[in-house]
Amino acid sequence: MARTVVIEKTGGPEVLQVVEREVGAPGPGEVRIRHAACGLNFIDVYQRTGLYPLTLPHALGMEAAGVIEAVGDGVTHLRPGDRAAYAAIPPGAYAEARVMPAAQVCPLPEGISFEDAASIMLQGMTVEYLFHRVWPLEKGQTVLFHAAAGGVGLLACQWARSEGIRLIGTAGTDEKCALAVENGADICLNYRSGDFVEEVKALTGGAGVDVVMDGVGQDTFERSLDCLKPLGMMISFGNASGPVPPVSLLTLAAKGSLKLTRTTLFTFLADHARCQAMARHLFDKVESGVVRPNIGRRYPLEQIAEAHRALEARATTGSTVITL
Structure with a gap:
């Protein structure tokens, strides 16, 4: 028993x-x-x-x-x-x-x-496939990672540092942001005290990031698309805030021929x-x-x-x- x-x-x-x-x-x-x-x-x-x-x-x-x-x-x-x-x-x-x-x-x-x-x-192999199998990231590229102080997020911060990848995180408190930076995030944005889209654009000289990795879902999805550079990749891998509503393919075209995938470990x-x-x-x-x-x-x-x-x-x- x-x-x-x-x-x-x-x-x-x-x-x-x-x-x-x-x-x-x-x-x-x-x-x-x-x-x-x-x-x-x-x-x-x-x-x-x-x-x-x-x-x-x-x-x-x-x-x-x-x-x-x-x-x-x-x-x-x-x-x-x-x-x-x-x-x-x-x-x-x-x-x-x-x-x-x-x-x-x-x-x-x-x-x-x-x-x-x-x-x-579960969390570590999630990071492994996100970084190496969905859209293999290269040294020097930039990723926006939501919930960077969570279980997956902290491992992602460390993994990014070990691979020479610039990781911009988001979290809901200054304390969580500090923890993400301590673990390897280049910077972590408190989404409750600022507009992370504007901040990401400022941090990338207006270009946007190469990849967004989003396990939050409903609350962050639409604005995440605005953080991507043209031809960028949006990886949705979770729904912590609820499932993402239906997406029009024309939206992806209008925002710069973006790529979108919904993955599972x-x-x-x-x-x-x-x-x-x-x-x-x-x-x-x-x-x-x-x-x-x-x-x-x-x-x-x-x-x-x-x-x-x-x-x-x-x-x-x-x-x-x-x-x-």
Whole structure:
């Protein structure tokens, strides 16, 4: 039996339930993993509220780290006793242990703690694909990154610094802006005290940025298009403020032949070899010290509802870890 967080209906944090569930044995292509820690992400909120529908009842949680207890037939990259971490579908990481597909579970180097791994798998591999696979950024280019003091944002600031990329961030308080700069942002704009479009244009000599990376969604999307230089790329990868309304292709033409994509991490992770390569790239960054996990808060599994409330209120910085 393993304590597991499930929802039987969509709604607010109050629908999260901690129950005891049978774990069972792994089948072909599966592993059973005993978790030491798991991560908290906005996708968990989207699933809980029904924005990203699940067949209910369903367990929640998309990333965790721990020790492999058993492997099914055909699994060759992991063995019992191995340290491992993942960000993967299906949801179910808010649990003491689970059986899951093995392809997206990654061997974890000894030098990275379980808590650090649980805090960076989803967010760190998000940064990896944003910087290297959607629109590979080159040294000297400029990116506008919204929510730069959040879990993904702080890792993006560090990653940009390590690659020689100029990152202009946005955040909602001066304290969060200072944290983003401390982590590698060239500058961070407080969107509550100024017009980030005007400020971005001033910072780029009127040219605009090469790429916008936006996990906020509704509140920032339209103005973000005005921050791009002609032929620039708009990458929408989240909906923290709500989903983006429909967009006219003519708007993209009028604003300078802009490119637009709406990405999801799990499309990139679906391929086993690519998933393992992305994780290895992330682990290399962490082990070299150029990317440092930033755990802002820890909650025991029994306080999962409180953790969700803090995330939705934007009261967190860095990553939040759920301890088991």
